[in-house]
Amino acid sequence: MALKDESPAQTLDTLGRVCPYPLLLTKKAMEKLSSGQILKVLCDAPASAEDSIPRYAEKSGFSLETVKVEDKGMWEIFIKKP
Amino acid sequence: MVSTAMFLLSGLLIGLMMGWSLQRGRFCINSAYREVLFQDYTMLRAYLLAVVVAMVGANLFEDMGWLMQSDGAGGMVAGELYRQAFVPWANIIGGYIFGMGIVLAGGCGSGILYRVGEGNLAYVLAVFAFFFGIVVTKFGFLKPVYDLTISQVVYVGEETIPTLYNVIGVNKWIVIAVLAAVMLYFVLQGKPFQKAKKGYSWSLVGLLIGVIAVLAFWASAYYGGRARGLSFTGPVREFFLAVLFSDSKVPAGESLSLLGVTFSWSSLYVFAVPIGAYLSGKLLKEVKVKVPPADELMKVMFGGFVMGIGAQIGGGCNIGHSLTGVSTLAVSSWVANAFIILGNWTMVYFMLIKPMKDMDV
Numbered sequence: 255m256a257l258k259d260e261s262p263a264q265t266l267d268t269l270g271r272v273c274p275y276p277l278l279l280t281k282k283a284m285e286k287l288s289s290g291q292i293l294k295v296l297c298d299a300p301a302s303a304e305d306s307i308p309r310y311a312e313k314s315g316f317s318l319e320t321v322k323v324e325d326k327g328m329w330e331i332f333i334k335k336p
Numbered sequence: 337m338v339s340t341a342m343f344l345l346s347g348l349l350i351g352l353m354m355g356w357s358l359q360r361g362r363f364c365i366n367s368a369y370r371e372v373l374f375q376d377y378t379m380l381r382a383y384l385l386a387v388v389v390a391m392v393g394a395n396l397f398e399d400m401g402w403l404m405q406s407d408g409a410g411g412m413v414a415g416e417l418y419r420q421a422f423v424p425w426a427n428i429i430g431g432y433i434f435g436m437g438i439v440l441a442g443g444c445g446s447g448i449l450y451r452v453g454e455g456n457l458a459y460v461l462a463v464f465a466f467f468f469g470i471v472v473t474k475f476g477f478l479k480p481v482y483d484l485t486i487s488q489v490v491y492v493g494e495e496t497i498p499t500l501y502n503v504i505g506v507n508k509w510i511v512i513a514v515l516a517a518v519m520l521y522f523v524l525q526g527k528p529f530q531k532a533k534k535g536y537s538w539s540l541v542g543l544l545i546g547v548i549a550v551l552a553f554w555a556s557a558y559y560g561g562r563a564r565g566l567s568f569t570g571p572v573r574e575f576f577l578a579v580l581f582s583d584s585k586v587p588a589g590e591s592l593s594l595l596g597v598t599f600s601w602s603s604l605y606v607f608a609v610p611i612g613a614y615l616s617g618k619l620l621k622e623v624k625v626k627v628p629p630a631d632e633l634m635k636v637m638f639g640g641f642v643m644g645i646g647a648q649i650g651g652g653c654n655i656g657h658s659l660t661g662v663s664t665l666a667v668s669s670w671v672a673n674a675f676i677i678l679g680n681w682t683m684v685y686f687m688l689i690k691p692m693k694d695m696d697v
Contacts, residue, residue: 269626270456270458270626270627270628270629271628271629271632272442272443272451272456272458272459272628272632272636273364273366273367273442273443273447274367274370274442274688275442275628275632278688278691278692281692282692298624298626299454299456300359300362300454300617300620300622301362301364301367304362304535305362305379306367306371309376309378313375313376322621324621325621326624327455327621327622327623327624327626328624
């Protein structure tokens with residue numbers, strides 16, 4: 255099942271936040287999650303959504319899926335702790 | 337003789353290309369330095385690749401006599417790259433302050449400008465505050481501090497501006513070859529030929545920024561009277577001065593007068609950067625008017641102000657020093673860049689690393 259179809263344990267709203275807060279808040283939220291849980295991040299900072307958060311997830315060994323919501327100019331990012 | 341149309345076109349075009357590339361590539365020197373602390377070197381590799389391209393290209397243009405500039409009498413003459421004088425106290429203090437400022441502002445000199453095009457109000461305020469910081473330092477109540485820091489100038493010999501090669505006393509190209517080899521070795525470890533999943537890969541961005549930096553050296557000489565290349569601090573100041581007082585306040589021969597407004601070539605290019613970013617973002621459907629929470633807005637604005645003070649004292653921002661200045665091999669820019677990195681790391685520790693640690697307890 256795709257990550258975006260599972261129900262997230264928490265939704266983190268970083269809309270409007272400037273770099274690097276989306277990444278920082280994501281890190282903080284991920285540390286609190288238990289194994290197997292999913293974090294959904296709402297983000298409208300392009301560099302964070304497509305660059306820094308995916309790279310952080312990859313390095314930490316988390317699986318990640320990104321959905322770009324074009325009509326809202328934002329991304330929904332789903333990160334799962336293994 | 338430089339035509340008015342080409343003066344305008346070249347400035348706007350280079351600004352558009354720069355803004356476009358920054359937005360597409362998510363290029364940010366602030367995060368390039370920051371992520372080193374978290375063992376991620378992707379953005380640093382993009383930055384170093386840009387430096388190698390700019391360094392080799394700019395010096396090649398200089399030595400081939402391609403940096404044609406006005407001789408002040410209607411003709412053109414081959415000029416040199418503009419290298420900043422070495423003012424150690426200013427470069428050290430200003431660089432350090434600027435390095436701290438970019439973390440607070442959530443973006444570097446180029447970062448705050450191109451992100452205006454993405455629609456975040458915070459960066460609009462950051463740019464205004466950046467200008468405010470610059471003016472306060474150059475003309476306002478911090479002028480005595482500024483004058484004091486730049487009062488001690490260090491020369492090589494009589495009055496030669498120190499560069500990495502004339503300090504060591506070797507041929508310029510030996511220094512370039514060694515630096516380029518070391519940087520490229522590091523760049524190549526990052527799999528530069530792997531295609532990006534989406535958007536521009538980091539290596540393409542680095543290459544593009546480097547090429548634009550070389551083009552800017554050429555165009556700023558040909559149309560702007562001096563090969564100053566890409567920078568943001570001076571140009572932001574000149575842009576706002578032209579808007580506010582109809583005069584960029586640059587030496588004669590480096591500006592154009594149109595409809596009663598005297599503006600520099602660089603003020604044009606800096607104006608076009610957010611527009612280029614806007615066009616790129618618009619096509620990607622990433623432009624949206626947005627605003628962060630009030631406390632963050634205040635912090636970003638304060639950061640922009642601090643950046644302005646640091647950049648004016650230190651003689652440049654992360655583009656003027658860390659990309660353009662570093663590639664001219666001027667000692668001033670290498671020193672300022674080192675302290676921009678240290679300032680960045682200091683602030684990252686207090687704003688990002690320490691809060692994470694405190695949370696664990």
